Amino acid sequence: MIGIISYLTFFLTIAFILAIAVLGLNLQWGFTGLFNGGIVAFFGAGAYGIVLLGGPPRVDGLGGFALPYPVALIGAILLAGALALLVGLATTRLRHDYLAIATFGVAIALETVVRNAEYLTGGAKGLRGFERPFEAMIADPFYYNLFFLLIVFMCVCAVYWFLETLVRSPFGRLLRAVRENERAARSLGKSPPAIRLTSFVLGAMIMGLSGALYATFYAFISPQDLAPILTFQIWAMLIVGGSGNNQGAIIGALVVWGSWVGSGWLLTAVAPQDIQLYAGSIQYILIGSIIVLTLLARPKGLLPEKLSQMRYTMQHSPTPGRRHET
Amino acid sequence: MLQSLFDGILVGSILSLGAIGLTLIMHILRFANFSHAELIALGAYFALTLDAMVSGLSATLTTRLPHLSVSVSLILAMLLSLLLTGLLAALIDKLVFKRLRENAGPLTMVFASFGIGLIVRNVIGLIYGLKSTHYSNDIAFALMVSSDPLLLIKPDQLFILVLTIVVMLALHLLITRTSIGYALLAVSENPELAQVNGINLAAMIRLAWLLGGSLAAIAGVCYALNNQLSPVMGRDLVLSLFAAAIVGGIGSIYGAALGGLIVGLASSLALLYIPTGYKPAMPFVIILLALYVRPNGLLGEER
Incomplete structure (x- = not known):
């Protein structure tokens, strides 16, 4: 205990x-x-x-x-x-x-x-x-x-x-x-x-x-x-939790760190010896997939920003090649 | 000094090929694609596999070109690889970036490009192993062109230099002599105006990915010939590519070619004065200098 x-x-x-x-x-x-x-x-x-x-x-x-x-x-x-x-x-x-x-x-x-x-x-x-x-x-x-x-x-x-x-x-x-x-x-x-x-x-x-x-x-x-993977982990945490939401950021940190540690433990416990060498690569692919799939499937994350309806109707235009005023 | 100049030009010409695709996409689609350098790694590894497949067809294909470690089958493999890498680049755009730019901002695409880069790099590691490798295990001896100042050149390096020059000339002819090249140039200069003139933007975006991916594949084979194949080669090159694109001016094809040479030369010459361990930081110093001094780059337009 x-x-x-x-x-x-x-x-x-x-x-x-x-x-x-x-x-x-x-x-x-x-x-x-x-x-x-x-x-x-x-x-x-x-x-x-x-x-x-x-x-x-x-x-x-x-x-x-x-x-x-x-x-x-x-x-x-x-x-x-x-x-x-x-x-x-x-x-x-x-x-x-x-x-x-x-x-x-x-x-x-x-x-x-x-x-x-x-x-x-x-x-x-x-x-x-x-x-x-x-x-x-x-x-x-x-x-x-x-x-x-x-x-x-x-x-x-x-x-x-x-x-x-x-x-x-x-x-x-x-x-x-x-x-x-x-x-x-x-x-x-x-x-x-x-x-x-x-x-x-x-x-x-x-x-x-x-x-x-x-x-x-x-x-x-x-x-x-x-x-360098730390940068990716922090992003994955924010995107999963929901960017623009501070509670979401904290929850995202717990969820993603949990899956990182969990997947690492699972790979050492279950995977055969010759795959162990690649455990790092598999975990990196996991983090990359979390980022890309969350962006595609659930761009607002677990807890969306409270003002989200404004953000998604005003900012984004559907045409590519749009110019910014920089 | 002379040796550093030669090495700088060689690495620079490889960077130029990689940076041209990057600058086109950065300009037309308005996002910094951090997975572009992974196309270089993909191109190099595709060529490795295709080389093995092609040389299995006939023993005569494995004969080496005189003085080079490059075989006929590797050249065929490279041609197939550039097609494959170009198609894959267009496919990634269709699956991920296109969807994101339809309902999210350009920075979301930057985010996704980091994720894709991470996935591609580690999938390469899973498939090909984490150790670095070479196309050929033969030792290529360097020719001493001059002893004082010392200048050693491998025949393979001359091959790379000639190849990159030929590719750039071909690209120059493509964009100045063909209507499809004109259209691409028009889109890269002003996407809206080009569309007003009846240019199909979606088709040009596909072409930019195809072209960028193919050039990256050639750069990958050249880089692997000069150094070695390793799953992290994309990660090692990505910052230099951005430095080349920024120094040349985003959107400028000739700027990217020039920027690549400048970054290659600067990184190589800097090693005369700083310890080797700091080499990875050189592109960052160049980027910072460029952004403070000339943020639009040498050949970029004012914005």
Whole structure:
């Protein structure tokens, strides 16, 4: 019984950490219509950021400033935001799919830096983290993990509350206005590029928070944790849950992470030895199929956006080759 | 230096072939197709299978061309593969992208293209195995063209260079001398105006996929000849292709050809100054530079 609870604790901790990143993507894609093709870069900036800022002093490289946890956390989030600013400034005034290409590129660039800049990131060996907050006070790992799950859950609630407040505020209406009809927003004197940039950077900072929590939980980070598949998983979570709906984003995270872990377990338990080698490929095909089939069969996801009837009658014209006002 | 220049031009010419299809689709259908690079991998692997099938027909087909590791059957296989890849590209459009653009926005197609890329790449891995492979196991010796500065060239590389030049010339003739080429150019410049003039847009979209897929297949065979076949070759190339399309200007066929050469040269020359491990980041740096300095690309139109 203890075994099941402790596994469930572990599962939920990771699922909720990823749910935070899904909420960040929901701000970018769901509410503003911004395509982020490199979620893993902002997640990674947060993860490496917190370990570099809060980690123990290093003898073999830069970093390990051993800053207090909250300071390191804020620093990690700001680092993710700065990375988003670099990409966003170049692309938010251009064609919408340029952001997709640039974010996809920044993820690859960050991966090469993480793998090669040993002085800063420890290279392939990765970086050791630090003692987790309050770990000394709660000695029993079982109870500590439950406590950590609680912290993560509170972070999910805080981000959820923040986003719900944000989208109901005048700024939230602006986001949707830019998404639905950029020309109309501009005619009212608003600046769509600035609004898009704000939303993109805020979303990336939420992804940075997710990465920082991930590195805190494992007290270790290495290039293996920043596999490109993470970006796809986060998308699948948002699309399945229903983009534009924050509750849907959290539910999507649980459902997709559950099927990811479940399929992995099933493949190791049932599949014959020679197929095991390809377990990764099979799981990737699963994620790809979830994305494509959900888009084709149930584009609104499990929980549709509450304003969905407006979105689907106004935005989309049936003719291909339609021009945007970029 | 000389060696880097040659390698850059060689890789660049392969990128050019891949980027032409990408830029056409990006312009006509208004979405960045992240699965385009997988057509390159598909083309290369189709040729591998077809090569085995064709060479089974007659032993004479397996004879190698003088000095090359390329056999007659591989050339036949490549021709069949470009047809097959082109048709498959059009089929994917019919099954997925066409439906999405009928009832959703262009960015939804970008989403789907990521999903398709992921599926195609891993299906290739499932079928052909995760290890990389070659068309021929013979060792191709490089010729020393000059010793100082050092320049080593494999005969296969000259074959690739000649092939890409021939293909580009053929493409140039197609779009400047035939009415179907004119129509394609018209659609790529202004889809609405082209339709007003009675050009069948749906047919031109199919043609763009066919053409893009075929060029990608040739690029795939060339890339595999120069390097090797591996299931992740599409993933390794995708960012360079976008860099080529953006540098050249989205929608410009000649721009994509020029952009491919620039990206190939820049990536190759940069290795003289930066460690090899950072090579995958080069296309991103080029994209970022292009977007900050000249977002419409060299030959792209202002928008």
